């Protein structure tokens with residue numbers, strides 16, 4: 001029996017194992033910076049995975065996904081500020097608030113298609129940005145410092161760098177697993193069918209927008225979770241996390257890695273943030289490199305890096 | 316002829332200055348195969364789209380199985396048992412053939428807010444889909460991606476998708492458009508079998524097929540019904556001959 005395996009699976013196995021062993025490397029080498037960087041990467045990867053669910057599988061080009069980062073982050077931040085420190089309250093509230101926001105935004109914006117959808121999701125996210133800027137009690141433009149991380153009893157200690165990293169990683173893997181289940185479920189087939197041919201799906205009996213909306217809400221909740229993690233990671237949340245350029249970054253991460261691929265967004269995020277980090281040492285205009293890179297990938301590697309890996313085979 | 320399954324009354328639809336459906340009334344009786352013919356641009360597709368809900372009429376009413384469906388969206392009409400095929404093939408191009416058909420079966424098998432189980436492993440859906448595929452002669456092509464199927468196979472798949480929802484009424488918009496001779500013959504044979512099981516509204520330019528299959532024929536010209544009768548009478552109808560049948564130039568075959 002010949003074992004066929006492709007480059008893509010090998011790369012994926014390597015990425016997963018490396019992510020799992022990273023804290024070990026960090027403590028052995030004494031390189032704390034790399035653990036900090038990769039905690040951030042893992043969190044953003046979760047956000048990218050959530051965006052990929054609606055963008056890649058659902059065909060909904062949301063340009064306002066960073067809003068959920070803010071909502072999840074502010075839910076944790078505000079509750080902490082008001083003296084509610086339990087994670088068992090903070091985190092469900094973060095998820096619920098994101099779901100509610102997604103429900104309202106989705107119900108309104110899913111009436112539109114194409115460029116209008118992009119613009120209206122962008123507009124709503126900017127609205128959230130300005131609302132956060134106006135919340136004087138919670139720091140307004142300057143943001144809100146979180147003095148105490150969520151308390152999960154004796155279960156986990158989020159203040160421990162390694163434990164927190166593994167919590168983030170578990171959320172990422174959990175998110176990917178969830179997307180994988182969804183994509184192959186009845187619901188997932190309907191959502192992908194609507195992306196492919198909405199008229200046909202309506203004609204065979206599916207209320208397309210209802211399925212789209214639920215997908216939109218699931219994605220928003222997942223990104224809200226990423227927001228809660230992100231705020232915890234920096235012990236800080238500010239409106240800038242919701243700024244439209246952040247939404248743009250998330251889109252770039254997804255497209256870079258491979259839109260509509262299960263793992264693509266993770267590699268897109270790693271590449272994007274590592275590039276951004278290394279270029280920021282050289283120039284403050286990292287976009288000068290990332291922009292053209294993205295253009296090349298869109299032009300020559302359809303399906304992003306993951307799509308390109310999938311075409312490289314070896315026996 | 317009692318018990319019309321479909322009853323259209325005074326339907327009108329305009330596109331700017333063009334009246335594509337002009338005060339049109341039509342009854343389709345349960346169990347019949349009702350053909351609709353007419354020259355290019357007569358408004359056949361426009362009529363069908365209003366029947367199945369892709370297009371809203373400006374005025375008039377449509378009743379299906381005793382219910383007023385005039386303002387119902389397409390997915391609700393599908394749930395009532397109204398299935399259509401499209402003149403210009405409209406499929407999920409990046410899905411496999413059997414996925415296309417299984418989704419139609421899934422749409423009529425409870426809700427699809429199921430997020431966990433693998434839908435492709437639901438045997439009853441796969442079996443229903445496979446049965447419809449075999450019915451139209453596509454059993455061998457089940458796992459092919461739609462965009463890799465030939466034009467003729469895609470036309471057959473259109474029909475399989477419509478069949479998989481187990482409809483009360485099939486509305487077929489030129490199922491034979493662009494088919495070769497053998498494929499056409501196979502389609503006629505299939506329609507002959509199907510007409511015993513389900514009420515069919517058939518729009519078709521292939522006159523041999525229409526006259527061989529239809530119980531009744533409605534002739535449309537400029538969005539108006541100029542005749543509605545059994546095939547023998549339609550053949551003799553002087554107005555039809557003048558407006559349509561006599562002038563074979565306008566009876567073009569698509570493809």
Ligand SMILES: Nc1ncnc2c1ncn2[C@@H]1O[C@H](COP(=O)(O)OP(=O)(O)OP(=O)(O)O)[C@@H](O)[C@H]1O
Nearest residue numbers: 330333335353354355356357358359360361362402
């Ligand atoms: N979406 C639309 N916008 C504007 N005009 C339209 C539209 N759809 C159809 N029409 C016009 O309405 C008339 C009827 O078109 P329709 O497609 O229903 O004809 P048909 O009988 O199906 O023709 P064919 O035999 O070529 O399929 C035509 O004059 C057509 O140009």
Ligand SMILES: [Mg+2]
Nearest residue numbers: 359360361402
């Ligand atoms: Mg037509």
